[in-house]
Amino acid sequence: MxxxxxxxxxxxxxxxxxxxxxxxxxxxxxxxxxxxxxxxxxxxxxxxxxxxxxxxxxxxxxxxxxxxxxxxxxxxxxxxxxxxxxxxxxxxxxxxxxxxxxxxxxxxxxxxxxxxxxxxxxxxxxxxxxxERQLPFPGWTLPGVVGAGGAQAMLKAGLVLPGKRVVVAGSGPLLLAVASSLATAGARVPAVVEASGYLGYARRPRALATNPHKLLEAAVHGSALLRHRVPVRTRSVVTQVHGTDRVEAVTVARTDRHWRPVPGTGRRIACDALAVGHGLxxxxxxxxxxxxxxxxxxxxxxxxxxxxxxxxxxxxxxxxxxxxxxxxxxxxxxxxxxxxxxxxxxxxxxxxxxxxxxxxxxxxxxxxxxxxxxxxAAHAPGPGWTRWLTDDTDVCRCEEVTAGRVREAARDLGAHDARTVKLLTRAGMGWCQGRMCGAAVACLAAEGTADGGVAEGIVPPSAERRPLxxxxxxxxxxSRPEPEPGPDPGLAPGLAPGLAPESGPHHPPTG
The missing domain is CATH 3.50.50.60 (FAD/NAD(P)-binding domain)
Structure with missing residues (x-):
């Protein structure tokens, strides 16, 4: 109304x-x-x-x-x-x-x-x-690849499953909830593929002790996975999706502590859908x-x-x-x-x-x-995840910008931040406005820096300041109505209401 x-x-x-x-x-x-x-x-x-x-x-x-x-x-x-x-x-x-x-x-x-x-x-x-934060990989644009949260939304809102055999992958506690929900609803879940581990929580025992309900939630999801015989593979990632018109299988590989795939550990798992997400x-x-x-x-x-x-x-x-x-x-x-x-x-x-x-x-x-x-902290992406990207992997789906083009902009043109890469390649200018590719573009741009982004961990995209x-x-x-007259002490002269200038180090300039 x-x-x-x-x-x-x-x-x-x-x-x-x-x-x-x-x-x-x-x-x-x-x-x-x-x-x-x-x-x-x-x-x-x-x-x-x-x-x-x-x-x-x-x-x-x-x-x-x-x-x-x-x-x-x-x-x-x-x-x-x-x-x-x-x-x-x-x-x-x-x-x-x-x-x-x-x-x-x-x-x-x-x-x-x-x-x-x-x-x-x-x-x-x-x-x-x-x-959802999405980190791309070869084949992630195939039909049948959905966000982990998207798969849960399909089930909750539409009472439908993304497939009959659904691999759940990425990182974060959402994966356990998604996998248990899908399995309980009748899907076959060949594996939950968690890029991090769960031992990181042990580094903050006080946070665990004061939030026992979180342990109870994990136990509920864990028991559901055990009941449906769903294996959980930690320190593992999906490095490639296989198929022609739809997902037919995925390759799962072990990783080191920086999320770099370990050579020779790849294993193919048959499925017809992949629910993937790396946090929110x-x-x-x-x-x-x-x-x-x-x-x-x-x-x-x-x-x-x-x-x-x-x-x-x-x-x-x-x-x-x-x-x-x-x-x-x-x-x-x-x-x-x-x-x-x-x-x-x-x-x-x-x-x-x-x-x-x-x-x-x-x-x-x-x-x-x-x-x-x-x-x-326990599920923070490691900087080595970009190692599973081939140069022909689409990073920006909206504008069809590949990892190779982003790497070229960083290596040959000095684009070491998401904004400069966007200006040179159009990555992030599509319908989603960088929500799908922003983190990936920033990480690939950081590969061209002295430490490749490893010293600081995953490099986030700059906080966007768009008026829309x-x-x-x-x-x-x-048709937007004119603002009512009256001074606004929070605005600099010449700026429209709501477009206040940046202040402090928290707001790097973006396009």
Whole structure:
């Protein structure tokens, strides 16, 4: 349901996953008027994605381990005064003045509606989630290769499997969840191929001891894999996909501690699908466009630098969940509730640090964030992964840029960062705007440096600062309303609202 152009709210929440849901209902229960915008038709985000009612499933909770917690959040939303705006694709956020923000969105399944929508608010909470990190390999463009999270989404939302025999590969705890879900749903899973190991968690025993529920989750997934006789191969990677019109098999090889394939260890495994992913990347484009400070996470991604009340470095802008670093749905819910309380306190003029509920949330957040950091460190990609790329491997699928062209730009033209490679090869200029190839391009560019990127580990792509977070038509841009008059102390002269200059070392310039 679109909003009236003149309608304004105390708080606009972008994203209706666990963080956004918790933040919206908490702020509303504290007395704020709240608009909750999300691109999907249903709440829940990626984690609690569930089938449409038309599919006739009677027990969507069977596909989730924590459905009661989501159901409780959904019930709070239904009982609240939050204005839920599904099918709203937010393409930019602008600050018109202090305590005056405008959220710009397109409506429809894919944002194809003719009329753009604007939502005005006194504060904004970003709960935009994350997307999968993909590291390419020969054959990864064949039909039948899907993201690990994509395979889980197919099952949860569409009740379909990516294939009958599905190899699950990459790195990170998501692999165990995906493999157990696929096996339980009837797929044959020949192997789970984990590039890292699980001993890295032992280096942070305190994080494990204070988060026993994480060990329980691992035990649940592990028992499912044992029950379905699914082997888990650690320190191994898929180095090639075989097939003509579709996946027919994969080659799995052992790796050293830098993720370099060990010669002579390749083994072919027959399958008709491959679900692959190497962790998640915080979705922070809206925030970096506004000049928010960022930090580098232990697994080489870029996340927002937040304080203990979920505030970004830009006044009036909060964030919760994966934009602050990948940590799972329970942490996202806690951070959303914490942000909702902090925003309510700020807008009504109360001291934000008072109250036992808020102190408890901050303790829970610190405990779960410590485990998230341990998880990121344990599954951080090693720099040697580029050794499995042949020069004719497509790296940028949208623009069909090969690894050889990226290496040539780095070796012969001095392109040692993702932005320069993009300007010389068009890698990252396609429909996904570098979400699929950004990490790979940055790593290949680093091969041309003195240490080949090994000394610093995986080299992340620069934090992108684009004024458009999703594709938007020229017609929608032309119909964007003029900002209300009034000075904005956060903007330099000559800059449009929302395109603040960079400040500090956190924001390397990008194209």
């Amino acid at each position: 679109p909003t009236s152009p003149s309608e304004a709210f105390d708080l606009a929440v972008i994203g209706a996953g666990p963080a956004g849901l918790a933040g919206a209902v908490t702020a509303n229960e504290a007395g704020l008027s709240v608009a909750l915008l999300d691109s999907a038709a249903h709440t829940g985000g990626q984690y609690f994605r569930h089938p449409a009612p038309a599919l006739g499933t009677g027990r969507p909770q069977a596909l989730h381990h924590d459905w009661p917690a989501y159901a409780a959040l959904r019930a709070r939303l239904a009982a609240s005064g939050v204005r839920h705006l599904p099918g709203h694709h937010v393409w930019t956020v602008t600050r018109e003045a202090e305590d005056r923000w405008t959220v710009h969105a397109l409506t429809g399944t894919d944002g194809e509606a003719d009329e753009p929508v604007t939502v005005r608010a006194r504060a904004v909470l970003l709960a935009t989630g994350a997307y 990347v915080p979705q922070i484009e809206l925030a970096t466009t506004l000049g928010c400070a960022t930090r580098r996470t232990p697994d080489g991604t870029t996340a927002l630098d937040l304080d203990d009340l979920q505030r970004t470095s830009v006044p009036g802008l909060w964030a919760a969940g994966e934009p602050g670093g990948i940590g799972g749905w329970a942490l996202a819910r806690t951070e959303g509730e914490l942000a909702g309380l902090a925003i309510a306190a700020r807008l009504v003029g109360r001291p934000p640090h008072t109250g036992g509920r808020l102190r408890g949330l901050r303790r829970d957040r610190a405990r779960m964030r410590a485990f998230a950091e341990a998880m990121a 977070a999703v594709p938007v038509s020229l017609g929608a841009l032309a």
